């Protein structure tokens with residue numbers, strides 16, 4: 001079998017470990033050959049395909065980013081050609097199947113292609129951890145580790161200056177990174193898109209922490225909105241035309257300072273959370289996902305995605321994987337909120 005692999009959407013620590021896991025198992029156990037599709041769906045519609053022999057994936061599990069590149073190009077937009085073009089390029093390379101590694105958007109495209117007869121298997125990735133059909137996505141643990149270390153570092157400087165520190169983390173629709181980094185770092189408030197709160201409430205937590213002699217630390221997810229506020233986006237869109245987030249921390253900091261009189265600084269972690277080496281947890285999960293994707297291909301489980309359930313890797317229907325986002329449940333936020341202020 002000749003298998004094409006692509007990575008699409010935002011990059012994420014662990015993508016290379018999936019590629020390595022798939023190629024190593026496919027080559028060693030099934031004698032399969034591999035093709036690398038460059039920059040996600042762009043490479044498929046523009047016929048930008050390279051050989052991916054086993055020696056190309058040597059030592060890759062610790063390497064951040066993706067050796068294949070990624071993009072937010074859609075095969076279904078404009079005159080890209082949709083499933084017919086994808087089938088044409090697959091035929092030109094005698095490609096029998098595709099392994100698509102990506103988030104909810106990539107997996108939606110994979111499902112649309114499967115519906116039109118493309119033999120495809122998905123692998124879930126995202127630092128946001130917002131895919132409901134898997135317990136965890138790789139990349140999340142790395143992002144949380146980076147955010148936690150940043151919170152720890154920002155706290156020492158905030159304490160020296162008796163300041164309030166606002167730390168903005170990623171999380172377009174969900175607050176998993178904020179919740180976990182906030183809990184791990186002992187934040188005095190964790191603000192997530194799922195639970196809008198008022199500025200009064202935020203300032204109450206900040207003042208209460210200050211009154212106890214602490215340097216107040218607020219962790220905010222980029223998709224958070226104040227209860228009476230609007231979504232904060234940059235004056236820019238991503239490759240698929242959606243608003244680029246980022247900036248809520250910068251907006252919130254001055255409001256807190258003005259309202260409480262506490263000198264406030266803001267740090268936006270941004271893409272630092274997506275760069276560099278994956279944690280050992282993410283390397284293991286990603287490697288297992290890559291190997292499991294090969295099993296799904298061998299069993300011709302087209303239209304499915306590999307997924308983590310407890311400690312086991314399973315396959316689930318791509319449709320169920322893309323219908324609903326995994327948001328932070330209210331009880332998880334309440335549990336953390338007991339420690340705010």
Ligand SMILES: Nc1ncnc2c1ncn2[C@@H]1O[C@H](COP(=O)(O)OP(=O)(O)OP(=O)(O)O)[C@@H](O)[C@H]1O
Nearest residue numbers: 008009010072073074076102103104105106126240
């Ligand atoms: N409903 C859709 N119809 C057509 N194309 C889509 C659709 N949703 C997503 N795409 C295409 O798939 C690409 C990948 O999706 P997206 O950019 O959301 O990344 P993702 O895989 O969800 O990862 P991330 O977690 O970074 O968002 C999009 O940039 C777009 O080109």
Ligand SMILES: O=P(O)(O)OC[C@H]1O[C@](O)(CO)[C@@H](O)[C@@H]1O
Nearest residue numbers: 010126127128170171172238245
């Ligand atoms: O790299 P880009 O295109 O700026 O994307 C940023 C988005 O990607 C993610 O990192 C993953 O979906 C989001 O948390 C963030 O909003």
Ligand SMILES: [Mg+2]
Nearest residue numbers: 009103104105
């Ligand atoms: Mg997406």
